[in-house]
Amino acid sequence: MPSEDEHARIDRYLLELHGPDPYSDVYSASETHREAHGADCEVYPSNPLKARLLGTLVRTAASRRILEIGGGLGYSALWLANGAGTAASVETIDRFPEHVALIEEYAQRFGLSDRVNAIEGEGDEVLRQLQGRYDFIHDDGWFGKEPSYLDRMIELLRPGGTLAISNWFLIEQSIVPEPDKDWSRFAGPDWRQTIRAYAETLASRSDLDVSFIPRPWLALAVRKP
Ligand SMILES: C[S@@+](CC[C@H](N)C(=O)[O-])C[C@H]1O[C@@H](n2cnc3c(N)ncnc32)[C@H](O)[C@@H]1O
Numbered sequence: 001m002p003s004e005d006e007h008a009r010i011d012r013y014l015l016e017l018h019g020p021d022p023y024s025d026v027y028s029a030s031e032t033h034r035e036a037h038g039a040d041c042e043v044y045p046s047n048p049l050k051a052r053l054l055g056t057l058v059r060t061a062a063s064r065r066i067l068e069i070g071g072g073l074g075y076s077a078l079w080l081a082n083g084a085g086t087a088a089s090v091e092t093i094d095r096f097p098e099h100v101a102l103i104e105e106y107a108q109r110f111g112l113s114d115r116v117n118a119i120e121g122e123g124d125e126v127l128r129q130l131q132g133r134y135d136f137i138h139d140d141g142w143f144g145k146e147p148s149y150l151d152r153m154i155e156l157l158r159p160g161g162t163l164a165i166s167n168w169f170l171i172e173q174s175i176v177p178e179p180d181k182d183w184s185r186f187a188g189p190d191w192r193q194t195i196r197a198y199a200e201t202l203a204s205r206s207d208l209d210v211s212f213i214p215r216p217w218l219a220l221a222v223r224k225p
């Protein structure tokens with residue numbers, strides 16, 4: 001098994017094949033922002049390999065109407081908007097007004113403001129108000145346990161549409177003998193059980209066809225017609 005260092009070297013090699021990351025400033029700004037914003041801030045930008053993959057996925061599926069829960073500062077939303085092309089729209093939800101303002105600022109800076117719409121609010125509430133169906137949904141808002149908006153999120157996905165769920169690295173942490181951190185601080189005392197319960201729920205849903213991809217961690221599901 002490659003060590004963490006070797007994994008990092010492999011990731012770096014693969015990323016460098018593509019030249020500079022056009023949105024690397026947003027990635028760095030997300031890291032700096034989190035330190036400054038305070039304890040409630042959960043802006044952990046997407047793994048750059050995964051962000052690139054999201055762009056490729058929406059391009060492959062020719063997704064037009066895209067929804068994201070957990071916008072952060074917009075790093076993954078920019079990759080989605082880039083991949084989906086000029087006819088697409090990306091609606092990305094975040095609970096913090098300062099995040100929404102920064103998403104708008106970055107979308108403007110990268111010439112993507114006509115494709116990216118940042119929505120301020122709680123995932124649950126915003127999802128209840130949204131209308132119509134989406135071709136592609138990226139959930140980067142949940143952590144450690146099934147989100148309360150799971151059913152509504154699937155309802156908003158058109159049959160044949162793709163659901164991409166981030167943050168599954170915690171499964172690996174639940175299996176290795178020595179996790180990197182005390183995850184109970186972030187995901188509750190029963191985090192090993194709750195993360196696995198969510199994986200089992202997704203895998204057993206009759207309306208989804210799900211695959212879990214380790215490194216970059218992503219669950220990919222298609223809503224069955
Ligand atoms: C992991 S970060 C998102 C990173 C972003 N997708 C990127 O790649 O840079 C999670 C973000 O989701 C927001 N968030 C978490 N749960 C949420 C919820 N239930 N409703 C709205 N926003 C939420 C947090 O404020 C945070 O900005």
Ligand SMILES: [Zn+2]
Nearest residue numbers: 037041042043
């Ligand atoms: Zn913040």
